[in-house]
Amino acid sequence: MIHHITVATRGQGLHDITSEVAARVRRAAVREGLCTVFVRHTSASLLIQENADPSARRDLEAWFARLVPENDALYTHTLEGPDDMPSHIKSALTATSLAIPVSEGRLALGTWQGIFLWEHRRGRQQRHLVVHIGP
Amino acid sequence: MIHHITVATRGQGLHDITSEVAARVRRAAVREGLCTVFVRHTSASLLIQENADPSARRDLEAWFARLVPENDALYTHTLEGPDDMPSHIKSALTATSLAIPVSEGRLALGTWQGIFLWEHRRGRQQRHLVVHIGP
């Protein structure tokens, strides 16, 4: 079963999509299975991270921003703006697809885990996700 | 089919879980399929790496420890100890889920590939994994 989810992002950061994904799993009424989330972009990515304390996510974003700065003299792919090449690199360092088992009809996430869409571009974007739920 | 595996870790490092996962695949008696391993934590992660020479794994751990040091002035999320924020970052840089095809009833790993749980915290932990084996 395939579901499409569109997320409107307004600048860089981690967007919690756990409830959107969980809703598709409930609707699928699969007792045991596998839920795969896929992002159809190369300048946004997916991450399972700490869902409780927002300071952990802020530090994560700050650490990646320092590791992959804008305006690095190494970049030649600069036509789409200074935030484009860092976006591709951050996407390569994180995930384009995530698989989460479904157990007893629910995502088998740990207590402190949330599913996040990581927007790496500065501007407003429409991000398209595909969710597959299988047996 | 869903299996739960608990791994008791005693400090940072790569723990080989290949035989635990392979045992579930044998028991599932699936000839062709897909085995997905998921870790229910955000301060431990999964990795497929060299299973032969332990020096490759030691260098990998040392390299990540240098890239993501403790006590970085950037961190604000420090309440859970100096090893907590590096754990979240290392988890983001590696994998929360891994999918390995099953072929002829066995994990289709390469000769030199092992499946590892990467413990990023210093203390003793009980780590929960979920293994999904599908058609």
Next chain:
Amino acid sequence: MIHHITVATRGQGLHDITSEVAARVRRAAVREGLCTVFVRHTSASLLIQENADPSARRDLEAWFARLVPENDALYTHTLEGPDDMPSHIKSALTATSLAIPVSEGRLALGTWQGIFLWEHRRGRQQRHLVVHIGP
């Protein structure tokens, strides 16, 4: 359904394998499902990245080469050559398996997404991929 693909690589770089994977999906004649690509090596990895402008891929390769240089004094695993340990680290930072939903009989990739095998070794290699296509 399991397919095996062998890719002959001639030195470091991103090799577009999208059409090889797409051909297996067409042959499978699955309308909705999940396609998982797995690389059976620890010194080559998988990546979904920008398929249009080659400068984005060149910058990505240059950025990773700078982050993970050869001949780092930290390495002790050096018997297999100066490009071996960086290969393991780059593989750990990217992906060993990728899952792409199949929708309307085709890979649900975004317009600008390609599937790449990332060869991290300098020499000629035969790289083995396993593709699983499930319901």
